Amino acid sequence: MRHKKTSVGNVTVLERLRASGLRPTRQRLALAKLLFARGHRHASAEQLFNEAKTHRIEVSLATVYNALHDFTAKGLLREISIDSGGSYFDTNTSYHHHFYFERSGHLEDIAADRIAIAALPDAPGGAEISRVDVIIRVNG
Amino acid sequence: MRHKKTSVGNVTVLERLRASGLRPTRQRLALAKLLFARGHRHASAEQLFNEAKTHRIEVSLATVYNALHDFTAKGLLREISIDSGGSYFDTNTSYHHHFYFERSGHLEDIAADRIAIAALPDAPGGAEISRVDVIIRVNG
DNA sequence: GTTATATTTTAGAACCATTCTAATCTTATT
DNA sequence: AATAAGATTAGAATGGTTCTAAAATATAAC
DSSP: OOOOSOOHHHHHHHHHHHHTTOOOOHHHHHHHHHHHSSSOOEEEHHHHHHHHHHTTOOOOHHHHHHHHHHHHHTTSOEEEOOSSSOOEEESOOSSEEEEEETTTOOEEEEEGGGSEEEEOOOOGGGOOEEEEEEEEEEOO | OOOOSOOHHHHHHHHHHHHTTOOOOHHHHHHHHHHHSSSOOEEEHHHHHHHHHHTTOOOOHHHHHHHHHHHHHTTSOEEEOOSSSOOEEESOOSSEEEEEETTTOOEEEEEGGGSEEEEOOOOGGGOOEEEEEEEEEEOO
16 A cells, blocks of 8 residues: 555645645645644754655755745745744744744744733834734743 | 044944953944944844945954954844844844834834733743843834 | 646755854054 | 964855756646
């Protein structure tokens, strides 16, 4: 048996891709499975690329970048850059914040309701607020 | 007259450098003057480098980077990276936050008291919070 | 199913911000 | 002045990301 025709994870991922208007290619399916199979995660392009290698998924680094950006554009991922020199892609796209561990570079989600922002200024010049990010840097 | 021996801005800057234990070299003095002469600002390495060129200050790009990092290490500047691919150096080192204009890449300070954070979670695993950054992204 | 059309993948080159190297020059100290 | 420590420099190197243009694949139309 070379292929599983369907698996629960596979179908879900396939449907998610179709639903967002992205062609479910072999590469996108495989990468999406890696990203969305288990709970939420923060992945860099390089990390995902290596993970794919480990799983014997043949995919180029360019395709990993393309897929991550396509997924982000369709709202399946959210891009985060904290230190210059590498962004992370977060599978949790709902409103939330982050701990950033300065020593290790590790990111950890903070549920939105754990940070209460009482007052927020209006955007200057009638601009619209598109997102509010709270990053708590910890030296851990 | 080739050099002004002293000027108010010069003396202040020279004192600031000495006070922080940095040798006040020609290059550091010139760059510090550009940075601190007027009110607070956000400068990238490239921007500062070009500004130096415009002012006929001969300084290499490596020195601009060195100076910016040295100033940051001594607490004269604060480094901010929002999108991967370039950091800014903020002359305002006191606690405050930022508007980020997604279209232009422009940064604008938000005084700390304009954002009230009512509840903040403890850092996990007994780590210490080193900084809290609030970035309000606006599409302007 | 086949064909036509649009989209995707790919290897490798190119790019850009940043850091490194190791030689030269400056500053501060004696 | 001589010395030692620190700073500057041009250019090479690095690392993450994007580009290019050709080959492969997915969908739509027949």
